[in-house]
Amino acid sequence: MSAIVEMKSMNKFYGTHHVLKDIDLAVTRGEVMVILGASGSGKSTLIRCVNGLEMYQHGSLVVDGFEMPVEADRRLGGERELAQIRKGVGMVFQQFGLFPHKTVLDNITIAPMRVRKKTREEAEATAMKLLDRVGLRAHAHKYPGQLSGGQQQRVAIARSLAMEPHLMLFDEPTSALDPEMVGEVLDVMRELASSGMTMMVVTHEMGFAREVADRVVYIDQGSILEIGQPDEFFDNPKNDRARSFLARVLKH
């Protein structure tokens, strides 16, 4: 039962704006954690801290056995831990973030070749297996611009998986998609969860959260107000604000 992510009274500021307040949170290996909260509550900021895309100022954050340096230390060049952490943590963004000037295959192989020093043959073999897994083998030699949003997001997931991460972060992976494409991406994520991948997922897909999550975290204005089993959280939220949040999102 070891934790892969452990936050202890973690605090983050944008200037004077206190965005994350005394966050205490532990994610166990193999767990799927869904993070819910209203717009602007700090969900993205929270998971972006985990792979160091955002810096935090106080407290501690340990990811996969490495201590993430606080902002002051990173400015002094404490970036070795950061590189180690990023090798083992994948991230999928709302806007896909595929490299438009590279083919699907090159998008997937570039990091394993550059960072993990794999040969092209190895990297391409892995990439083709992953494309099979997300159902896109036939599109290996296309450019991202030639794919639909749902296909691009599945490529983005395959690209992250190619680095053989121990933890995957998802920041609203289906929010930029047309409704008919949401399902194909959620299917891939569901399959990933059942394969035992540790996942932190920010999403507005309540059905997915309830079905796949091991635990649900509710954030409001930078504080964690509730953590619990999905059934418990959705059927019987203890916190008032969580209740009104659920009432608002489930109405739609």
Added chain:
Amino acid sequence: MIATSIKWTRHNLFGKPFDVVLSLLVIPGVLWLAYSITDWAFVSAKWGIIVQSLRVLMIGVFPADQAWRAWTASAIIGAILGAGLGCVFSFKPHHGLVLLLVPVLLLIVHGGLGNALPATGTVASTILGWALTSYVPLSRKVLPAAAFTGFIVIVAIMAPPGVGLWGGLLLSVLLTLVTSVLSLPIGILLAFGRQSRLSSLRIICTWYIEVMRSVPLILVVYWIWILMPVLAPQWGLADVARGMIGFTIFYSAYVAEYVRSGLQAVPRAQTEAARSLGMSEFDINRSIVLPQALRVVVAPLVGNVLDIFNSAPLVFIIGLTDFLRAGQMILANPQYGDRTFEVLSFLLATYFVIGSMITYAARKLEDHMATGTR
């Protein structure tokens, strides 16, 4: 057909009273101008002077008995440029026909093979290089190495009579090529330096760029010409080399600004995606950000090449004889004093043709860069 054109004329040229007046004034004016120019060009102008001074215009005061060296260099440059074009768009027979117009025109005007031979050689090697990279994709891989070797050969072959003797259109082209090629990597480094997290580097790069962009090129060239022997007397650099250094120092700042605008056009999400894959900042900049940035600024960068070519005449300040200066030298000869219009028209036409070719290539390059992405 005629009816529609009459209608068009009525509508566009004689629609309102003001248009009528304007048309009545402008149309005869344009016709008269066209008539006088044609009359002058085909009847009164004595183009013989261009043919007689063609060597000086092309290679300046390079000794006549050594001219073969310069012609060989021209042919090599043609091959390199042609091969470069072939990487961007395929050679088609009509391209060859247009290029061959030059030697054919020379043959007709001059009537002898002697003067047309160098032009024929250059055009032929351009076509060969172009066709090679168009139809043998493998040859594109060795092009950078081949071009570099070609450049060394050019220097070696043209050096013996004295580097100080380089001149004419050949000098203008060489200066443009060297400056364009060198200022690109320097400009890219400056652009990254200007965004660096190291504040000292950032300040130095910003200053460099701002200073260069606020002073005239001619002054930079002159300063470098004076300073190089003081700073590095042991190198004994020739005027030509000092001129190229001055141009490169100056134009790198402009390249840096274009590249910087390209860098800013690359979405932050691209960097974040690459970071979260664990890529190093160096790899991210080299493989993700820079290629996308350059793609955006192809047009201004090629415009910069045109700018360099059109600014080449400024090297007269350090005593070099470029294409324009060669024309002036010919006119300085009292015997040819009354041929000003012929010589200047030829210069103008040549600059126009070369400039148009660069613009044409730029458009093709943009199309080429755009394919595949979207």
